[in-house]
Amino acid sequence: MPEDLILNNAFWQYSLKQWGNKPLQKLLLRLQNEQNQRVNILLFSMWLATQGKTLVHHLDQINNYTRDWHIQVVHPIREIRKDLPSNEQFIGLKKKLQEIELEAEQYEQALLYKYACSISANQSKQYRAEEKLVLSLSASKLSKSDLSLLLKLNFPMLAENQISEMIDRLVT
Numbered sequence: 001m002p003e004d005l006i007l008n009n010a011f012w013q014y015s016l017k018q019w020g021n022k023p024l025q026k027l028l029l030r031l032q033n034e035q036n037q038r039v040n041i042l043l044f045s046m047w048l049a050t051q052g053k054t055l056v057h058h059l060d061q062i063n064n065y066t067r068d069w070h071i072q073v074v075h076p077i078r079e080i081r082k083d084l085p086s087n088e089q090f091i092g093l094k095k096k097l098q099e100i101e102l103e104a105e106q107y108e109q110a111l112l113y114k115y116a117c118s119i120s121a122n123q124s125k126q127y128r129a130e131e132k133l134v135l136s137l138s139a140s141k142l143s144k145s146d147l148s149l150l151l152k153l154n155f156p157m158l159a160e161n162q163i164s165e166m167i168d169r170l171v172t
Contacts, residue, residue, distance in 0.1 A: 001069065005110035012109050014047045015040075024153045027146070037140060038070065040105060044112045045136035046154060049129055052121040055136040066111050074108055077101045130155045131170060138171045147171070 019025055031037040041062065045055045055062065081097035084090045127135065133154060137147055144167055151163050158166075 001107070002111070002114060005107065005114060007106055007110050009110060009113040011044065011047045011113040011116065012106060014050065015043045015109060018043060018046065021153060024150075027149055027153065031142070031146060035142075035146075037142070040066075040070075040108050040112060042137065042140060042150070044109070044116070045140065046133060046150070048116060048119065049133035049136050051116070052132065053116065053119045053136075054132050055139045058115075058119055059139040062112065062115055065115050066108055069104075069108050069111060074101065074104045077104055130158060131166060134166055134170045138167075144171070 028037075028039045028042055031042065032039050041055075041059075044062070048055055077097060078101050081094055081101060084094050084097075130151065133151060134147065137150055142150070144164075147167055148160070148163050151158065151167070152160070155163075
């Protein structure tokens with residue numbers, strides 16, 4: 001783990017704001033629980049698009065860069081929390097574990113933020129922000145319907161047919 005991580009960074013602040021969007025939060029948790037998608041990677045894809053960057057050629061490296069922390073720290077804490085019985089006796093412990101899990105995820109996001117500094121912004125004006133988001137999220141191999149939902153939650157002004165056309169055009 002690098003010693004020069006910045007915990008309270010722009011990506012972390014973006015993620016906290018996005019997490020307040022309950023439909024987006026619900027979708028991200030479903031993708032995590034049903035498809036083993038990493039929420040931090042999906043949020044990172046979304047944030048990168050706001051920075052004029054895409055994840056397209058970096059997903060494997062990013063997964064490798066954060067894999068040990070995720071597997072050895074974040075995931076085990078989450079599993080312990082989820083495995084606790086859901087009765088009143090364990091409410092306090094579950095809450096503490098959830099706080100620790102969130103802090104572990106903040107460290108993971110700090111790793112992602114550090115990596116983001118090495119990704120150059122796409123200087124081409126060829127892609128709009130929503131197109132950069134499609135390109136970034138498509139690297140995670142999401143289904144077209146999940147990709148469409150994420151796009152709609154990030155760009156609610158886009159019509160369904162615009163989203164569908166954009167995904168068809170950009171995702172090969």
